[in-house]
Amino acid sequence: MPFHKELLEKRENLIKSGINPYPYSFEQSCPIKKIRAEEAGFLDKQVSIPGRIVAQRIQGKASFVDIEDFDDHIQVYFKKDHVGEAGWNIVMQLDLGDIIGVRGKVFRTRTNELTISAEEIQILAKTTVQVPISKKTEDKVFYQLADPEIKYRERYIHWITEPQARQKLVTRARIISETRKFMESNGFLEVTTPTLEMIYGGAEATPFETNVKALSNQKVFLRISPELSLKRFIVGGFPKVFTICQNFRNEGIDRSHNPEFTMMEWYEAYTDYEFQMKRFEELVFTVSVNTTGSGKITYQGREIDLTPPWRRLTMVDAIKEFNGIEVESMPEEEIKDFARKREIDIQEPFNLGLAIDEIFKATCEDKLIQPTFIMDHPMETSPLTKAKRGKPGFIERFEPFIVGMEMGNAYSELTDPVEQHERLCRQRQAGQSQKGESGHPVNPMDMDFVKAIGCGMPPTGGVGLGIDRLVMLLTDSHSIREIIAFPLMKPKQ
């Protein structure tokens, strides 16, 4: 039982004295913030305000209680003469964390504190769990919740005790809202794609599995990416579509990875990846301006300038810039030697494309602080992308990096159905011998997807944007757990 004995007794006492500590509604005048903002209009006027008790100062037959609502707080003054015997009995039963409603006039005390002089008090929710409410003044914190486990596992306590912790989730909501507005104002249609799929694809990741009872326990997977669904929209005649959805990947958990995470993907017919780089930087810049007020932000002490245009750098050039080597023209043995010295794992049998990708990840990613589009990856890294014009062995793909984090992934989408089929086959063959690019079992062949492309898919630029990473960036959050309301945690015990 999570309940606190003494608080339970107080609840009982209230019920015994004929008070329902969990009533049905409360008519409120306005948010507290409005009283503070329009004080002159409220002074000496009756208001009716609900809030959670965050501080209590009892003084004989008077009592001062601070109550808090979503984004402000205000002092309430209880005087026995004003609230009467019955009201006073309730005031004496109050605890930190209780939610109450008060009716009374707005005034300023001798010490000039904006206050509601209560004439009526109503309990709206009696706490039965003791919540660790922070003690602090304007400039000093006397104590506050420090246990990071409680912060993430019992998020409601985190939010109750640290109102500023709510702010990141508010910003998250606004980022998603602004993102949606940007897409819609550019003529995109928001669509919904299935979470449960018989065949997963569109990314390289281990999926979560479950089964469907109604279909003889047919095995199904939780989507790892909405890509293949969205391309079917394009084939079907929707030229500009996007979706914001949860993806599920049964892999590592760390400060930038949660097993379920939010992605936006969009597909735009008749465009290529060059066009989408512009769209991407414009989107991120606009969202930043509309949520933080600026296109220049600070992340973990570093100034980041999101103003377009961002730097464009091919993967091979990035390796050259940070390592001084021309990896394309190096003999196999030299590349292996280079990798060995830096403890970079190169798979056997040797494959130049995969080696380039590994070397890039190990030596360049964390150095890409200012917004940079890394482009033109080796062909082996994705079977869904068109070949790079004029550069055999490479593809038209880009990944935007900011503060060393990969923020998204985009292609000039492969639209030749025969080549698409061959590329998927080749990937599966490679998968049978070496378990794919990164040790994962290779995705199953989606023949229906190949058929869809065969029905005629216009040239298309497709982009994925990691919403959680973007929120981390714009809220200056070190861990993805800070900006996911309920991150997956190991079970207690």
Added chain:
RNA sequence: GGGCCGCUAGCUCAGUAGGUAGAGCAACGCCCUUUUAAGGCGUGGGUCGAAGGUUCGAAUCCUUCGCGGCUCACCA
């Protein structure tokens, strides 16, 4: 899996020349009708994460285990 840190009252934490546990807040009682970390006096409350060991004696030293956090590795 490696490294580091933590686990003591309801909450936040003190507590090593090893001597059977403390503070603040919360709770309970009394005083106090404009306080703001309100104040004053008093009371109750802990098998010190678990199990072994060393010792006359362990929250404290040793061993093992459990739980958690951070971090590195792995993994998109």
